[in-house]
Each structure stands twice: as C-alpha cells, then as structure tokens.
Amino acid sequence: MADGRLLWALARDNGLDENSPYAYVMWCRDFAATSVVARDAEGTPRGFVIGHVRPDAPDTYFLWQVAVDSACRGRRLARRMLDYIGDRIAERGLTHLEATVTPDNAASRALFGSFARDRGAEPVWTPLFEREHFPQDGGHTHEPEDLVRIGPLGQLAAAEALWDSAELAAEADRLRQSAVSGRN
C-alpha cells in the first residue's frame, strides 16, 4: 500500500488521467498480484503496470494503466513490464489482455502492437469509451478510448521472458543512472 501515493505521482507526472490518490492506494492493496512496479536502487518507482482480471471475463486481464518515467523511456522498460504481466497471467490460464488507448497515443499503441507481435497474437482495435461516456460539464472533456484486445497469449522465447521484479529493478536503476549521466 505504501506504493500507492508514489504511483499516483508517477501517473500525474507522466500525462495519465488524474485519478484520486485513494484509487492507487486501494489498487496496491487489492490488485498487487496483477500489477508490477519497476524501481531504482533507492526504491523509487520508475514505471508501473496496474490492471485486474475482469470479473465478467475471467480469461481476460484488463491493463488499466502503464507508465514509464520520462527519463527512462525508449529502453524497453514498458515492454519488459508487459512481458512480466503477460507471463504471470498466462501461468494463471488467462488467454487475453485488454487495454484502452486514446487515438493519438502513438507510444502506447506501438507498445501494445509490439507486445502482441512477440506473442504471436493479433491486436484487435475497436472503439470502446466514447467522448459521451465521460463527464461533459464544466468544460471538461475526455478523449475517446479505443479498446485493444490481444490474444491468445503465447509465451515469449525463454530468454526474453525471464524478467522478475528484481531484474526489473536493476534495469530501472541502470536506465536511471544512464539518464542522469547522459550515457546509454
């Protein structure tokens, strides 16, 4: 639960919807088993994936949010977190992963396309949440969100799949250090 406020700040600072701090604290209590955090050597989260198994579709994992600290992007950290989640949910017998993405989020679309490609699955995109589903009052608008459904989830090649939390932490730290020093 201690991670909740840190994930909230990471989400806020990386352009995700500003959900309440409560949502992240609750998520870290109730959905830790279906989420992953990549930390640096000081224990600071540099990336996260949070999601849940859909109660009405128990073969499907819904990825609610993925974020990587801007200093650590482009180094496959998001892919490695998705791979970690993909392997865990496949072990539990789930067959599909879903997420929603706004039409203009090229990085996120590429991320899910990359994940699907390497699992031998076709990403199927359909409109899901339209503008009208979100509050329109007070000048507030929300972009529509397209659903991507990926499956059936094959296993990655063994060498690529062997990421555990410790390795993610080490990778995040390496990335942070290289970002700070300007080296790659």
Ligand SMILES: CC(C)(COP(=O)(O)OP(=O)(O)OC[C@H]1O[C@@H](n2cnc3c(N)ncnc32)[C@H](O)[C@@H]1OP(=O)(O)O)[C@@H](O)C(=O)NCCC(=O)NCCS
């Ligand atoms: C989306 C996000 C998580 C990607 O994180 P990342 O660690 O930089 O991504 P990776 O390095 O793992 O890249 C994974 C794939 O996406 C592609 N990709 C990543 N960023 C990209 C960009 N800006 N434009 C095009 N493709 C991109 C990579 O090339 C790679 O594809 P490949 O396997 O075909 O080479 C990150 O940009 C982010 O945190 N964005 C802000 C939050 C957000 O929009 N989250 C998604 C909505 S819930």
